[in-house]
Amino acid sequence: MNDRTSGPERAEHEELARLLPAPAERDLPPGRHLHHKDTLMRLIDQDGDRATARPRLPRPAVLLPAAGLALGGVLLTTIAVTGQDSTPAPSPAGTSSQATAPRAAVLLDRIASVAEKSDEQAVTGDQFVYVKTLQAGNEGEYGGPVKLSEPGEREVWMSQEPGPVIDEGLIHQDGSYFPITVGVPDGETPVGYPAGLNRPTYAWLASLPTDADVLLRRLDTEITRDQDARDTPAEDRDRAQDTFDAIGQLLMETVMPPKTAAALYKAAAKIPGVTVDSDAVDAAGRHGIGVARDNTRSGWRTVWIFDSTTLEYLGDRSYLIRDSTMGRKGTPLSESAVLERAVVDALRERPSDHKSSAQKSSAGKPSTT
Template sequence: MIRNSRRRTEPLDHAELARLLPAPADPRLAADRQDLLEEHLMSEIHQPDPIPAASPVRRPLRRAALLAAPVAAAAALAVAVSLGSSAGTGTVASPRLVKAPVVQIEEGSTVQLASTVHAIAAAATAHTTPQPGPGQYIYIKSQVSFMATSHNADTGEFATWVQPLHDREVWKSPDGTKGWLDEPGYQVKGGVTLDNDEPRKQLSYQWLAAQPADPDALLKSVYSTVSGSRDHDQQAFNEIGSIIREQLVPSGLAASLYEAVGKIPGVVVVEHAQDASGRDGIALARLDPQTGERSEWIFDRESHQYLGSRGVQVREFNGIKPGTVVERTTILTRAVVDAKNQRPGAGQAPA
């Protein structure tokens, strides 16, 4: 028997339509599922294109990269949802990523740790820094490259990419309540505000100036700022690393800061490490037991002045192969300036 279907030409009313359609599912995610999804979006970007144009993923406790955490989180979420959006939609059209460099992993050692820390501390004491006054700002200019990963959902393959080396400028008030970040190509044009009514005091110049000069007491103060289930030794190391990367350390405290670092379990010396400018130096380093990444602070071999930092994957984690350089930075300028967005010039004090 042939059935002739009838084509309905008149519109359905809402009640009839509701009877014909299945009941809608609850669109809400369970709280734990939503947390997992958010964590997943922030830890990797699904991108089938072999040359992605995505924003870098957030590495745990990478403080220097997360000064504008709300902006970074929003940008990463926007990229994950809609890759290739134009600037007119509110996202930033970042430069295309490049393959992450791979280096031979040099084993770290504690044999020269005490003497290296002593030399770095002595150099820090000899190097005087200007003291920012009311209304002034600490200015840091660096060149940076941070990591992004891509995941091909069809093949399950991971690839590790990095940003092209680019300029990054930060202005911070001494109390940490005001600031500005300008990172062309990775923030909106002109930069973004870092103003914060409740600053992370452990990052401010004033917080540092109030800390005890005794290394043991200083280290105890740093440990008091960390919490959670992550390795506290690694958190303390990262906290101090973020200070020396994008902060001005009072000269009277600098030596104690480095001596405190030498007391953190797991800190080693890496004899050869290169900053983002390709300068070879000696590094204080520590392996993150959770991510398998070794964070390295690189110092000039002769003057023992801080040059920059490097992150090297030592143990494979989330598809990132050993030897992959996931972070590179180099410091270009430290100074005290008279206003936000002002760059060092005549009459300004270099640090």
Template sequence: MNAAPDARPDPIERAETLRCLPGLSDADLPFQGHHRIKEHLMRETANSTHPTPVRARFRRPMALFLAAGAATCAVALAVTLGVDGSDERPAAARPEPAAVQLLDRVALAAQSAPAPSVRDGQFLYTKTKGHSTSLSETKGGGMSAARTDESAEHWVSVDGSAGTLTRTAQGDKTDPAPGRDKATINGPTYRFLESLPTDPARLLEKIYADARLNHGPDSGSTTGPDQQAFVAIGDLLRAVEAPPGVSAALYRAAARIPGVVMVPEATDAAGRTGVAVARVHNGERTEWIFDKDSLRLLGERTVTLKDSPWGTAGTPVTSVAIIGRGVTDKAGQAPKQ
């Protein structure tokens, strides 16, 4: 169904795609982007509607830093965040055109950024500020929400030859070295990220293959592969600063996940306001927050969309902001300014 990369786009198809996305111009559709966006609008998947047990919802560890036509346009453009805080998007939810456009812009910005200058034996440093929420039962049988500070500094071995050091207010913790060939999507190193495909379709299939292992139809998971793929990409983007081409591919892969939407304004754990790409699952909205000017990733948060033991509607139940990044020769050592 997709045109080959060097195929000449059909002008009627292209015009129809642009008509579906108000405010978009030819210049905003690089790399045969109109075919990719049309593919997004046509994809249909069913999201899980099963309730998530309290114990499974929080605390989610922050260890990784935690075909077209008028009818298609009408359906796609009607996919917006519900104002009534409904749990899930429609069963056939497609990526929202505004979110696809934003992720394309973010990908272009990421691709133009300079790659970090690293060598084996060094560490990628990330400093974060944030919190998570947990529930506990009260004496009266009710539930009480408590917020835990998750602010931390992280040192991740470039090549996996050393352990990952995490420093919090409670002290230091070192996770074992994964080894040079043992890093994974859930425990990446810079060298592992360098090995990932930069073609968004291939990269997304790799991420989905991993998500289906523990969140597929027979897994018993209520998360589901779509939500897990979105979470996994967010974790990868926060965990380690990736090569520019891989970062761009991750954002373009995310634009293919059903149910992805844009949130015009969101605030990160450091109080910075930006624009977000998000996905709703089980009454919660997971948001990736970007600076409105530079389109740099500021952080991520998960917001409850209705009153619950976790808090009133709009409460960030987890939130993490990236406030520093760099390269250093030694774990525990801050990068030179």
């Protein structure tokens, strides 16, 4: 192999090669294991060359997607600070001088490959996507110090109706049910919300482009349209961070079509400033490998957490990257863990309901032995 790395950079590459799961084939001869490791190192080198040539996207600002607000707030998430890629600071002109770290691009490519092989779901417009999570938010007064709350379970049922809807779904949290509806001022007629970035149905997700570059342009269009509708000032817009946040929202409380999931991860690999954290922990205490990005304007780091063996999405976390009125550097802001995803036929229906019915039916059958 033509090795173009040395010193700390090579050590990082070797660490990623160690962290990534082994190929599915388990009975390889010893020589083939060396071949696969050599191939992975070449891919890391090649991705490093491509990463430095990517265009820089402008930085300041942060998008607060309506989906995050409707589903309980934008999830700010955190990780342990070991094994992180280092990235340059933003340039004085306000544009990013960051490129996606080589090992982040390699990791996201592996995650995309795994996601693309997952099972396709059959989802109809009269069904609901059910997602059960464990979440912890921050407590405190606006502008003052925050403290992470104890993790609590949250269940959501999201309507899969394609057309504009008034009743978008239901949340079960803290022992109560809360309908997700389109809010309007008193006296005005409600206008339904269509499927889209802020209400991502399975069918809408499946309709997204599967080419990463085309998908990035589509997301940029959707985000810009949403920001324009909200009159978001230009100084509060950051294409790179906004896109990373939007993808993160799509990963949380949805059931994702395999090809779309793969495309989103490949698109994320093209976002400047994306790095790897070798040990990230979700709200359920599960350790994994993290894909992270610093929001330097707001002062926090967001991390998507994946199982280090299966590369399955686990959840996300965030924490402060500098001292602020919210707390000292390292203060956690919130965390989540996905516990279950499914497609169900009615609000308040859970996957366990079907399991219980099946068990009762089986128990009622006469023994054949």
